[in-house]
Amino acid sequence: MQCHHFDAGRCRSCAWMGQAYDDQVAAKQRHCRGLLAAWPDLTWLEPHRSREEGFRNKAKMVVAGTLEAPTLGILDPSGAGVDLRDCGLHEPGLAAALPALADFVTRAAVAPYDLATRRGELKHLLVTRSPDGELMVRFVLRSTEPVTRIRKHLPALHAALPELVVVSANVQPEHKAVLEGEREIALSPRETLAMRVNGLTLRLRPQGFFQTNTEVAAALYRQGRDWVEEVAPASVWDLYCGVGGFALHVAAPGRLVTGVEVSEEAVAAARATAEDARLPGLRFEAADATTWAQAQEAGPELVVLNPPRRGVGPELCAWLEGSGVGHVVYSSCNAVSLARDLAALPSFAPRRARLFDMFPQTTHHEVMVLLERR
CATH class of the missing domain: 2.40.50.1070 (OB fold (Dihydrolipoamide Acetyltransferase, E2P))
Structure with missing residues (x-):
């Protein structure tokens, strides 16, 4: 992709503008694999690519x-x-x-x-x-x-x-x-925008968060759903759930799913989606993810993590280490904080990882990892 604003020096927001897209994806894959090199047994799946342009919603x-x-x-x-x-x-x-x-x-x-x-x-x-x-x-x-x-x-x-x-x-x-x-x-x-993804209608309120690239977000949710289905847990927590993307995708009969998000706007939107879709076993809580998890009497069988760039941090990692959680699906927009958090989870072995190129023309990306307790 070429951009006349970039070529003229008016806008340099897209640091990789003009580079071949194949090279961009390969560089992001190398970057992530290098940061997670401490886990040599980690299997890397084929990166999920995006349209090079016209992708921002x-x-x-x-x-x-x-x-x-x-x-x-x-x-x-x-x-x-x-x-x-x-x-x-x-x-x-x-x-x-x-x-x-x-x-x-x-x-x-x-x-x-x-x-x-x-x-x-x-x-x-x-x-x-x-x-x-x-x-x-x-x-x-x-x-x-x-x-x-x-x-x-x-x-x-x-x-x-x-x-x-x-x-x-x-x-x-x-x-x-x-x-x-x-x-x-x-x-x-109307106060919500209907974001239809994989057959679900997520309701986005003005102050709610939704991924910038709808097509790649849909693929991200499908991958998370597929990994959860492989494990087939009876209980799931979706921490930092936003408008409920992962929680809504993994809901299933006989499974208890709880989404936790600090934004009350996002939680209201997630609840509305769950009610409209009549999905079973779903509830959403407006709370800080770490504080909420620490206050629970027992953990679930699987936790989905989708934190901001800073990662989940030492307190939540310590809680996960001492919990009975068997699997974690971690979706990260910052492989640096992801690597730091994985190092703080020695009881879990990263099994599979996949890069999702959410932001072509830039250094940014999303990477998802499936972890299993050793």
Whole structure:
């Protein structure tokens, strides 16, 4: 893949842009295998590849420029906006919506936030596209001042984007590098986006997390489900469950599955999906994964781990070591923290691993490992 923004030096977010895709996947595989070289008996499956471009279901656009000519993209070193509405990583349907959103900024008179002067209101536009082509749009604002104008002009935005079904305003008043704030204001009757994956309809709320690459996320969930089915446990915990992707995929008659996630928004979405799908033996808890696990009288037969980049850490690893858990399925977006956590789990032997290229053109990836108690 080639990108004229990268070639011109305007955007270097994709560090591997221009490299042959086969070479990218091979380099990520070597990186992961090198970090996990301490387990020579680990069997590596064939990497799961992605489309090279047009794969991102979410656009995180910094809004800059002027009210009459806003830019959607990133900021250059001087703080000026670089417009990336034509970024080749976005799904085509997502890219097609961005010009209408830029026009809306002008129509609704929502002034772009200026870092240097700390004036203006609109900091980011966060846009997510579902597999069905529906859109969720979130306006990240400095204050609630523009909300009335946004509401007033929403009919025009819906006319321009009939696929728009979820709209909200997020309030982030602080002047620092934090993408969004805690307060979310619903601006549409619907508050969830239907993310249909492998026959399940996961419900994504505005502050919920979903993998950026829908096709590869579906493959990741299928792999986790297949490994769980091989073990056939009677009980499963899905820790750091998000909107319940793994928990919902491994639910089965006679199996008790508990998903744990600190985000109440994500847990509400997971519960709604479970209720709609009428899946048996499922429950979700809004709690810190480590604190919750330590408070339980007994552990399950299998644990699914899908932590943030920092990994699960020593406390949860120590709990797993002393538990009766027989198998772990660990999905990691950071092989460095994965290797550290595996070293803290000497009672478990990593049996199989697979790379999922969730983020082509970058160094980032997802890797999943199946562990078995020795």
